[in-house]
Amino acid sequence: MKTRITEMLGIDFPVIAAPMFLVSNPELVAAVSEAGGLGTFPALNYRKPEQFEEGLKVVNSLTDKPYGVNIITNKSNIYQEQHLEICIRNKVPVIITSLGSPRQVIEEAHKIGTKVFCDVTNLDYAKKVESLGADAVVAVGYGAGGHAGKIVGSVLVPWLVENLKIPVIAAGGIADGKTLLSALALGAEAGYMGTRFIACNETAVNEEYKKSILESDPEDIVFTARVTGAHANFINTPYLERLGTELGFFERFWTRFSFTRKWFKMYKGYRAMKGMGESASTGKKKAWKDVWSAGQTVGLIKDTKPAAEILAEVVREYSEAKKKLP
Template sequence: MSSTKLTQLLHIKYPIIQAPMFLVSNVAMVREAMHAGIAGCIPALNYRTLDELRAAIKDLKKAKVEGGSFGFNLIVNKSNLKYKGQLEVLCEEGCDFIITSLGSPEETINQAHAAGIKVFCDVTDLKFAKKVEALGADAAIAVNNEAGGHRGNLSPEKLIKLLTENLSIPVISAGGVGCKADIEKMLSFGAEGVSVGSPFIASVEAGVTDEYKQACVDYGADDIIMTERISGTPCTVINTPYVQKIGTKATWLENMLNKNRKLKKWVKMVRFSIGMKATEKAAKKATYKTVWVAGPSIEHTKEILPVKAIVSNLVN
């Protein structure tokens, strides 16, 4: 694959970011991603304490190689009570880039740039993309309607072209990439690189159960559905028998309370807390309550492989 603005920004061999995945991403995955010539990213929320986050950064700095790059994802809205502390640690210890999600990245951009850290911002539409560009973002991550987890509403082609025609900063496509042909398609639409998540769930190094990994092998694109039962916001999951049993819609009580402006915020926080505990249990322990987050790109996942082999499949 030829050099792109993303490979130049992060000094990596291939224009690929191993996407940050809640509960899944870890130091081992990112270390192997860097050794394979791509960038790796971990959600800061995967670490319960700031000391654990600091230790992870130090481990990755030791593991960094030429042609590899690492970063962290920050949830930058008020619901993340750990945000300010996480940002402070990242700026103190240093990393190559930060990906922001779900809120205004202004504070993150200002502090990260002062520390020499690049900032990429998740966006799903042109309006927010223009805002983050004006704030000084180094790139926009275009989250399309084929992404896993909380996805956008526009197709990869429509979103990439909309952003590239109206922004001066690089656009990185997120969603719908499971093989080399998918990467080439996103680049042909104008993207400078891709963020790839779901194919790496079924990696040897992923910090989840073998059952979760095997599910990404056994199920395919047609088995991915949207549920409101995790965070209150539609999220993609594998349509397991347990998901079918509990349903995918918010309860009548949640729907009623969500209509109340004062209570809506608290209802979402409670739903998020309950949903995250359920997904963590399914990801980390053997349980019949299988709520596994994934995107349609698991269609191309045929076996559990080391990260390096997954990267090799993507670029070769």
């Protein structure tokens, strides 16, 4: 399966295991990259930049194939400069930026040949990152796990493909061979799969979270800004139901002015990361405060298996689905 992304990275399959806060660990990254896709993880998975560098060393000890690191490039990430420095020092093959301007990352990364992919949810922003020199965009469509866009992928992807010169990677709604085939048919040059990889053997999240991925339907996914201050998708747990999906009076007030909005988002982001950390961790006791992020593909996920088997299955299903097309 050759696309501009597989050629650019020297990988076998146009499948990227998307970076997932507190879910993607070095074992998952290495398993996907070893199996011919691209494994990735967020630098923010580690509380301190030094720990992130240790994490990189673990990845490098497990694979010599290309892999990627996600850096959050807005002000909520107080370590972004250190994350970038560590990536450059360790010659990370791919950096994926999200939530803020990728300018500095692109400038520094390109000096050592590191590729930079940027998360985008609309054409304006996609054009901006292309003009800054991004190597590809990740088109995050409606229904994706984590922070998602408001445009459905089946429109966002071809819209960006038509208007950009750099490759477009489709994110959101891809969990198997059929959905990968549909993304490539729309012009995407790789599929970015997050939610599917939560339910795999390598992730160290608690079993209730994995079970919830297998048992949830697309209707159980709630798109709300209430948890992090920016719109994201979550499984509708009893805790989320109690929290509600609309911002409260004071929260709406804080988001009215640009200065207070910035601090409000940082505060919400910090609280959400803490809550998600507690909910995802394996040793947790309390089940009353579950904040589990996932996309609408939960409806397509029926089993937990090793990441390499997921990838092999996706590739097999892709070929079968292609043959079955009328």
